[in-house]
Amino acid sequence: MEEFAQQIINGITLGSIYGLIAIGYTMVFGIIGMVNFAHGDVFMVSAFVALIAFLILTSWLGVSSIAVALVIVLAVAMLFTSLANWIIERIAYRPLRGSFRLAPLISAIGMSIFLSNFVQVSQGPRNKAIPPMVQGEFVLWTDHGYAVTLSFKQLIIWGVTAVLLACFWYLVARTRLGRAQRACEQDQKMAALVGVNVNQTISITFVIAAALASVAGTMYLMNYGVVSFSDGFIPGVKAFTAAVLGGVGSLPGAVIGGLLIGLIETMWSAYFSIDYKDVAAFSVLAITLIFLPQGLFGRPEVEKV
Amino acid sequence: MQEATAKPADAGGADHGGRVNTVAALRDTGITVLLAFGLFLPLIGFKTETNIRNELILTTRWALLFSIVAVIGGFRLLYSFVLHPWLERRRLRPMAATVPAWRSFAGRWFVPFAIGFVICYPAIVIGTAGWGGALKWVDNFGIQILIYVMLGWGLNIVVGLAGLLDLGYVAFYAVGAYAYGLLASNFGFSFWILLPLAGVMSAFWGILLGFPVLRLRSDYLALVTLAFGEIIRIILINFVDLTNGYAGISGIPRPSFFGIPFSADDDGFAAVFGLEFSPVYRTIFLYYLILGLAFLTAFVTVRLRRLPVGRAWEALREDEIACRSLGINTTNTKLTAFSIGAMFAGFAGSFFAARQGFISPESFTFLESATILSIVVLGGMGSQIGIAIAAIVMIGGTEIMRELNFLKQIFGDSFDPTQYRMLLFGFAMVVIMIFRPRGLVSTRTPSVFLRERKVIASDLVGQGHG
Numbered sequence A: 001m002e003e004f005a006q007q008i009i010n011g012i013t014l015g016s017i018y019g020l021i022a023i024g025y026t027m028v029f030g031i032i033g034m035v036n037f038a039h040g041d042v043f044m045v046s047a048f049v050a051l052i053a054f055l056i057l058t059s060w061l062g063v064s065s066i067a068v069a070l071v072i073v074l075a076v077a078m079l080f081t082s083l084a085n086w087i088i089e090r091i092a093y094r095p096l097r098g099s100f101r102l103a104p105l106i107s108a109i110g111m112s113i114f115l116s117n118f119v120q121v122s123q124g125p126r127n128k129a130i131p132p133m134v135q136g137e138f139v140l141w142t143d144h145g146y147a148v149t150l151s152f153k154q155l156i157i158w159g160v161t162a163v164l165l166a167c168f169w170y171l172v173a174r175t176r177l178g179r180a181q182r183a184c185e186q187d188q189k190m191a192a193l194v195g196v197n198v199n200q201t202i203s204i205t206f207v208i209a210a211a212l213a214s215v216a217g218t219m220y221l222m223n224y225g226v227v228s229f230s231d232g233f234i235p236g237v238k239a240f241t242a243a244v245l246g247g248v249g250s251l252p253g254a255v256i257g258g259l260l261i262g263l264i265e266t267m268w269s270a271y272f273s274i275d276y277k278d279v280a281a282f283s284v285l286a287i288t289l290i291f292l293p294q295g296l297f298g299r300p301e302v303e304k305v
Numbered sequence B: 001m002q003e004a005t006a007k008p009a010d011a012g013g014a015d016h017g018g019r020v021n022t023v024a025a026l027r028d029t030g031i032t033v034l035l036a037f038g039l040f041l042p043l044i045g046f047k048t049e050t051n052i053r054n055e056l057i058l059t060t061r062w063a064l065l066f067s068i069v070a071v072i073g074g075f076r077l078l079y080s081f082v083l084h085p086w087l088e089r090r091r092l093r094p095m096a097a098t099v100p101a102w103r104s105f106a107g108r109w110f111v112p113f114a115i116g117f118v119i120c121y122p123a124i125v126i127g128t129a130g131w132g133g134a135l136k137w138v139d140n141f142g143i144q145i146l147i148y149v150m151l152g153w154g155l156n157i158v159v160g161l162a163g164l165l166d167l168g169y170v171a172f173y174a175v176g177a178y179a180y181g182l183l184a185s186n187f188g189f190s191f192w193i194l195l196p197l198a199g200v201m202s203a204f205w206g207i208l209l210g211f212p213v214l215r216l217r218s219d220y221l222a223l224v225t226l227a228f229g230e231i232i233r234i235i236l237i238n239f240v241d242l243t244n245g246y247a248g249i250s251g252i253p254r255p256s257f258f259g260i261p262f263s264a265d266d267d268g269f270a271a272v273f274g275l276e277f278s279p280v281y282r283t284i285f286l287y288y289l290i291l292g293l294a295f296l297t298a299f300v301t302v303r304l305r306r307l308p309v310g311r312a313w314e315a316l317r318e319d320e321i322a323c324r325s326l327g328i329n330t331t332n333t334k335l336t337a338f339s340i341g342a343m344f345a346g347f348a349g350s351f352f353a354a355r356q357g358f359i360s361p362e363s364f365t366f367l368e369s370a371t372i373l374s375i376v377v378l379g380g381m382g383s384q385i386g387i388a389i390a391a392i393v394m395i396g397g398t399e400i401m402r403e404l405n406f407l408k409q410i411f412g413d414s415f416d417p418t419q420y421r422m423l424l425f426g427f428a429m430v431v432i433m434i435f436r437p438r439g440l441v442s443t444r445t446p447s448v449f450l451r452e453r454k455v456i457a458s459d460l461v462g463q464g465h466g
Helices: A001-033 A038-060 A066-096 A103-122 A153-176 A175-187 A189-195 A197-224 A229-246 A251-271 A278-290 B024-047 B064-090 B101-161 B170-187 B191-213 B219-236 B280-306 B308-318 B320-324 B328-355 B366-379 B382-402 B405-410 B415-437
Strands: A137-143 A146-151 B046-050 B056-060
Touching: A001 A137, A001 A146, A001 A153, A001 A175, A001 A197, A001 A229, A001 A251, A038 A066, A038 A103, A038 A197, A038 B024, A038 B046, A038 B056, A038 B320, A066 A103, A066 A197, A066 B024, A066 B415, A103 A229, A103 B024, A103 B046, A103 B366, A103 B415, A137 A153, A137 B056, A146 A153, A153 A197, A153 A251, A153 B328, A175 A189, A175 A197, A189 A197, A189 B101, A197 A229, A229 A278, A229 B219, A251 A278, A251 B382, A278 B191, A278 B219, B024 B046, B024 B064, B024 B366, B101 B308, B101 B328, B101 B366, B101 B382, B170 B219, B170 B328, B170 B366, B191 B219, B191 B328, B219 B328, B219 B366, B280 B308, B280 B328, B308 B320, B308 B328, B320 B328, B366 B382, B366 B415, B382 B415
Parallel strands: none
Antiparallel strands: A137 A146, B046 B056
């Protein structure tokens, strides 16, 4: 029972990270119908930007307050990753809009290969480990010598995820920008006719996706304390699985899907087999797509002649 | 990300007459330089390194950062003042009504010439590089490229003809390789028995994995096949009793020349034919083996396109609903495409295992699937010549990076061109897609025609729904 409770806490933490990345997939798929293959690598790049920002703050500028450092690192990671994703969209995806169906997919796969190798070449192939940023934990309760703990960093991840999701929800549901974004999702031509700047809206979608991915990247770095150039692919696929499970195009679905994938993965690792933990996510992906292609909250796709 | 300069979204700097607007061009260059600076500041400007006490420290690379930004700015200027006006003038020039004579001549004789060249290739290489240097050129370039040509042609059946997007093709390649590796090293069966057997096993897996995904379409199909490919790889890693996990299978028997082994013994190939022993003979034999297998793939594909099943594949690609209403069994059609495509991957896989003598799950990552799919799409789906050209450009291009040691004289000894291979590979994928979204070869030859055989534009061919 205690172990189970602990696994739920760990699963929610992991799931928050997946959920944040999944939103990027779901938004981009919703608006231009493309699986943004490079999104996982954008997440990885953001973790590297966060790593470098953290090192500059702590070892050069001597910032000792972790709270201040974390806020600045988050802001820097969001800024640079958003800029990078904006440029990527501009260069690699925009010229292919409305083109042959496979072209954006191949372009995104190429971008994914490019990004991971760019980081490998520029930062070296070794794992980058930093000392723990946040230490300490709450002991929730102890039973039979097994303590259920909630560490501070897990609490920060939950808090940051919840706050940013609230901001993000407000942005999409209540602002002019969010309305334009939803309009483009439904019908780009009509949205353009009523005066929505479609290109700009799509650009902003990529910026938001990257900003949320960079939050995930910073949290990932804080949680595990280690990042490498190849860390983009597996979390990317898992986050995509989360987006599919929640229903592609559905924002609450992405978050709930992320939490579910996080829970499934930790439970599978704890009670079944840690070697096969990636099989869990991949199987969920295959099973969902085969038996429930519209996901938990998505709209079923109607086949038109 | 360097392509910031190569492809500006709004072509400022020149109007349609090809005249250069200096102010706009300079403004665009300034913006490009700023963006490039922001883009590269964190990852190029700073480098994380591990010091002696195993702590991460930062070093700066301002010189590198500024030179990269300057190069990008230079390219942007060049684009605004030279390239863009030239492209605009060329666009305005009237198109020639007839195809120039040299192009139709080249188009007609290209394929026979190419076939002749690949058959003579080992002889040409030995003639120019000598026996010692030939090994590298035949093995790294010839065999390596031909494996990808064959895989590309095999996947072309699934993606290019049937229009089913498969991102897990490497799984069948792995099945073929492990089938050969395990059966040959445990039971000692010969290559020629195991080659068809590996094909059959891969085809069986093709049906097995194809069956559940029949209902899926486009990107969803791609992702489920990706998931299957990864699951197979994870099983190969963790099923240590059978596959020996990460360590892989080594000491896989090499194929023999119709029973005569390529060894230095008295009954070896060299001794039997009265030649001096050299490892080049085996390599040349393997070269012709994979060449034969690749030609087999191409030949079978060409013949299948004229059979009802091939026609059904292409019909399925053009319009699945119309197919169903005309009474074509889409389930069987898709499964045959999947299994025949998988069979060729199985052949290639068993050849790969026999050539390397060693296989491990590392060789069957998602990157391989992505590479094969990109070769098919970059070459032009459905165009076999295009796929062969794309394999030569992409695989040969990355292999040639190993040979560019003269760059060390420019950039210093610490510069290692090989580590930029995959970086440029990804970059080339993006660039080719932007400039030629339908692939390098822009024409297709339909197998069904009215009165005369014609070459049509690739835009007219369907993209497939699956």
